[in-house]
Amino acid sequence: MKKLVFLALVLSLFIVDTSDARKKKKKYEVIDVTNGGSITGTIKAASKVDDPVMKIETKKPDEVEFCGTEFQSNMYIISPDLGVKNVVVALLKVKQGKAMPEKDYVINNLKCQFEPLVGLAFKGNNFVIKNSDALFHNTNLGIQLKGGKKRAVYNLALPNLNQVLKKKIKTKGVHSIKCDAHPWMRAYVYSSDSPYAALTDDSGKFEITDIPAGTYKVLIWHEGFGEVKQEITVEAGQATTLDHTFSK
Amino acid sequence: MRVFKILALFMAIALLLISSPDFISAQDEDAEYDDAAYEALLEKGKEYYNARCEACHGADGDGKGFVDIIRVSEKNGRVLEIYPRDFTVGVYKFRSTATGCLPDDKDLMGTVKRGITKSLMPPQDNISSEETEAVVEYVKSFSERYEEEDPCDQISVADPPVWVASEKSIEKGKKIYKDMKCWECHGDLGKGDGPKSNDITDDWGKRLLPFNFVTGELKRGSTAENVYMTFTAGLDGTGMPSYQDTLNEEDRWHLVSYTLKLMGLTESDKKTASH
Numbered sequence: 001m002k003k004l005v006f007l008a009l010v011l012s013l014f015i016v017d018t019s020d021a022r023k024k025k026k027k028y029e030v031i032d033v034t035n036g037g038s039i040t041g042t043i044k045a046a047s048k049v050d051d052p053v054m055k056i057e058t059k060k061p062d063e064v065e066f067c068g069t070e071f072q073s074n075m076y077i078i079s080p081d082l083g084v085k086n087v088v089v090a091l092l093k094v095k096q097g098k099a100m101p102e103k104d105y106v107i108n109n110l111k112c113q114f115e116p117l118v119g120l121a122f123k124g125n126n127f128v129i130k131n132s133d134a135l136f137h138n139t140n141l142g143i144q145l146k147g148g149k150k151r152a153v154y155n156l157a158l159p160n161l162n163q164v165l166k167k168k169i170k171t172k173g174v175h176s177i178k179c180d181a182h183p184w185m186r187a188y189v190y191s192s193d194s195p196y197a198a199l200t201d202d203s204g205k206f207e208i209t210d211i212p213a214g215t216y217k218v219l220i221w222h223e224g225f226g227e228v229k230q231e232i233t234v235e236a237g238q239a240t241t242l243d244h245t246f247s248k
Numbered sequence: 249m250r251v252f253k254i255l256a257l258f259m260a261i262a263l264l265l266i267s268s269p270d271f272i273s274a275q276d277e278d279a280e281y282d283d284a285a286y287e288a289l290l291e292k293g294k295e296y297y298n299a300r301c302e303a304c305h306g307a308d309g310d311g312k313g314f315v316d317i318i319r320v321s322e323k324n325g326r327v328l329e330i331y332p333r334d335f336t337v338g339v340y341k342f343r344s345t346a347t348g349c350l351p352d353d354k355d356l357m358g359t360v361k362r363g364i365t366k367s368l369m370p371p372q373d374n375i376s377s378e379e380t381e382a383v384v385e386y387v388k389s390f391s392e393r394y395e396e397e398d399p400c401d402q403i404s405v406a407d408p409p410v411w412v413a414s415e416k417s418i419e420k421g422k423k424i425y426k427d428m429k430c431w432e433c434h435g436d437l438g439k440g441d442g443p444k445s446n447d448i449t450d451d452w453g454k455r456l457l458p459f460n461f462v463t464g465e466l467k468r469g470s471t472a473e474n475v476y477m478t479f480t481a482g483l484d485g486t487g488m489p490s491y492q493d494t495l496n497e498e499d500r501w502h503l504v505s506y507t508l509k510l511m512g513l514t515e516s517d518k519k520t521a522s523h
Contacts, residue, residue: 035471059443060432136429140491142451145337150451151393152339152484153348157494164495170348180487181445193327 028194029096036098036210037234039242042154043087043204043220046247049076059067063135067112067182074117075224076103083204084246088116088174088190088221090197091208092229098210100195104128105169107177107187109137109158114187120190120199120224121169129165131158136177138163141189144174155180174221188223220244286385293386296379300372301387309335309390318368326440328457329365338393339451341483342468347490349400350393356384365465403480403492408472413505413514421506426497433458433487439511448487456486461510470513475504 006192054073058064077085105121107114110132121127129139136159142150153171172193179185190197196216213236221227225246234240259349286499306313311334330413333340342359343351357380363371372380388394411417425431433448435441438461448456459466468474482490491500508514 057447059446073287136432136488140487140489148453149337151337152451155347155482155484155487155489157428157482157489157491157492159427163494168492180448180489181429181444183449 018090020045025110028094028100030099031096033098033210033212035237037213037236038207038209038211038232038239039089039091039218039232040207040239041089041205041242041244043074043089043200043222044082044243044245045084045115045225046076046082046245048078048082049224049248051076051078054184056182058182065181066133066135071113071184077202079203080134081203083200083202084222084225085200085202085204086223087200087204087206087243088118088120088197088219089200089206089208090190090192090221090240091194091211092217092219092221093244094194094196094216097212098195100124104166105189106130107139107141107189108132109139109179109185112182112185114179114185116187118188119190121189122195122198123169123172123191123193123237125186126166127154127169127189129151129154129158129167129233131161131163136181137185138181141175141177143171144176150176158193174227185229190221218242222246224248258516269481270392289382289385292379292383292390293382293389296375296383297386304332304369305335305387306332311335312355320366320368322460322463324439324460324462326457326460328366329455331452332369332453334452335387335390337451337485338388338391339485341485343481343484344402344405345400345481346403346479346492347482347484350397352399353381353384354402355379355498356387359382359468362469366463366467383473403477405480406497408476408504409498409501411505412472412501413508417502417505418509418514420499421502421504421509424495424503425506428491428495428503430503438462438507450484450487454464456473458487461507462512463512464513465510472504472508475506475507476500479503480503 002198005111038187052075053070053075055070056067058067101122102125103122107129109132112133131137138154138157140155145151153175154167157164158165169191172191175189175191177187177189196202196208196211200206200209211234211236215231215233217229218232219227219229225248228244231238232242250523302313304313304315305311311332313332315332320328320330320399322328338350340351340355343355346350347378358384359379361372361375363369431442432444433442440458440460442458445458448458450456466474466478468478478488479491479495481492482488495503
């Protein structure tokens with residue numbers, strides 16, 4: 001009789017397993033990473049690039065005053081020794097490694113701009129979308145596809161001050177964000193399906209740590225310079241250097 | 249005795265799981281993706297597509313058929329520039345699913361059958377349901393998105409409350425139209441001429457004009473349910489956002505009332521029109 005009970009137990013577990021298996025097949029697996037390697041480096045520009053000033057054009061009188069008439073785009077934030085800020089460096093198709101960060105990603109509509117301009121989000125957390133202006137904003141977020149195309153992920157209405165919406169981060173890759181009511185507003189968020197992604201700092205430096213040894217494909221992306229992909233081999237306990245110089 | 253109870257419990261759980269919709273749909277889906285049958289369906293869909301759809305939507309489904317841009321004039325002189333849908337991206341306006349979701353197959357089949365008013369997308373009156381399924385399956389095959397994602401659940405829509413289009417509800421809807429800033433794009437009187445109306449582009453970078461309610465014809469069909477679904481799901485790929493998280497259901501129905509009023513489709517409008 002005990003054998004029968006055991007059989008029924010095994011059988012029922014098996015059924016639960018098969019019905020879920022389809023949905024979970026590609027999921028990132030968390031393992032203990034001991035003696036992992038790291039990637040550090042600097043992303044530079046071949047030469048200084050002028051940061052464009054962008055124009056604000058609106059027909060609503062209250063917005064002319066509140067939003068201003070132009071703004072520094074901050075597309076090219078380049079240090080004196082040519083380090084480039086806001087470059088995404090991310091390992092692609094990582095199957096296993098350390099735990100995913102548990103951190104929501106805040107997209108703030110503030111003074112007719114998105115804040116932050118560029119950032120990193122991690123799948124499974126939430127986008128927290130906030131309107132800090134007493135103006136209608138909509139947050140229209142989409143994945144950037146090949147050939148300059150875009151695929152909508154969320155287009156949400158935030159008509160009033162202090163409205164906050166929370167939405168699951170369910171897609172990966174470079175996403176662009178626009179507000180259809182204010183065409184000059186723009187932002188980018190890289191959504192990663194592994195914890196191995198970084199953003200360069202003011203001097204163009206980045207660091208990705210606790211990587212299981214192996215060969216990876218890495219994406220280097222910047223709003224203005226575009227993107228490159230290359231392979232990199234990480235050795236256990238070692239720091240691998242990855243530098244890149246963008247030219248326009 | 250206790251052992252029997254445990255055994256019975258497990259058997260019951262096992263039976264429940266076997267008969268659960270999830271388990272059945274998993275089996276069905278395997279059946280659906282029987283390669284030979286799927287290929288045959290695609291072949292049939294391709295035949296129909298090439299005969300009836302390719303001229304506008306292109307052989308590769310990228311919306312670049314030889315017909316190119318279609319211009320439609322409204323009575324007030326406003327000219328809409330309409331581009332045939334690019335199926336490669338896998339983004340659709342007329343969905344019964346949340347923003348950012350793939351449409352339900354029924355949505356696509358509905359669009360094929362009904363056509364899209366004011367866009368020169370003709371209704372397919374004589375299409376069989378098998379042909380509809382085939383052409384929808386073929387259209388889906390243009391986008392990689394279908395390999396990466398499953399469609400979301402359909403948003404359930406109850407029958408419109410009895411008070412929809414009543415005077416009181418129209419009044420409430422009018423306030424919501426103002427507070428939700430619908431007028432910024434669609435204009436105070438719903439003519440599609442709000443202060444933002446000339447600044448909007450779609451996800452392909454093409455200029456879009458907001459819906460002019462006064463035309464009385466909503467592209468997806470002018471029923472109360474369709475108006476409700478437009479606010480709720482949003483029109484992905486365009487500037488029209490989803491209000492599913494912004495407005496509660498009741499307020500969305502009040503907004504439907506006001507929209508129907510602007511479109512001249514309430515009972516009292518119809519009576520006036522017939523006199």
